[in-house]
Amino acid sequence: MVKFSSVWELLKNIATKEGYPPPVSVDEDMCSGCGICAGLCPYEAVNIRRENGNSAARINTTLCRGCGVCAAACPSGAISVNLFEDSQLFAQVETPQASRL
Ligand code: SF4
Ligand code: SF4
Numbered sequence: 001m002v003k004f005s006s007v008w009e010l011l012k013n014i015a016t017k018e019g020y021p022p023p024v025s026v027d028e029d030m031c032s033g034c035g036i037c038a039g040l041c042p043y044e045a046v047n048i049r050r051e052n053g054n055s056a057a058r059i060n061t062t063l064c065r066g067c068g069v070c071a072a073a074c075p076s077g078a079i080s081v082n083l084f085e086d087s088q089l090f091a092q093v094e095t096p097q098a099s100r101l
Helices: 004-017 036-040 069-073 086-100
Strands: 024-026 046-051 054-059 079-081
Touching: 024 054, 036 046, 036 069, 069 079
Parallel strands: none
Antiparallel strands: 024 079, 046 054
């Protein structure tokens, strides 16, 4: 049996080689190091790095599944989801609702 995690890992490695960005990225200038994202990530893919008195979130792209929970919860807006544009996300949400009308 093929594990989903193995397929995901393979696809991420291919995407990285092709030059695609990681699933999410952190703007360290905007990050306060509050740790909310690290506490909520279901895959334990966020670490809070403390250096020279400053704290910032760092994403482990091997563990990250791109779910977007961290980006939605970040009070500073420091996390960007790179896989989808906003319009693509809204289209995903609106399509099932529209089909029920
Ligand atoms: S929730 Fe936002 S501000 Fe807080 S540590 Fe994570 S990225 Fe930084
Ligand atoms: S996108 Fe999801 S899996 Fe990736 S770091 Fe954020 S909460 Fe974790």
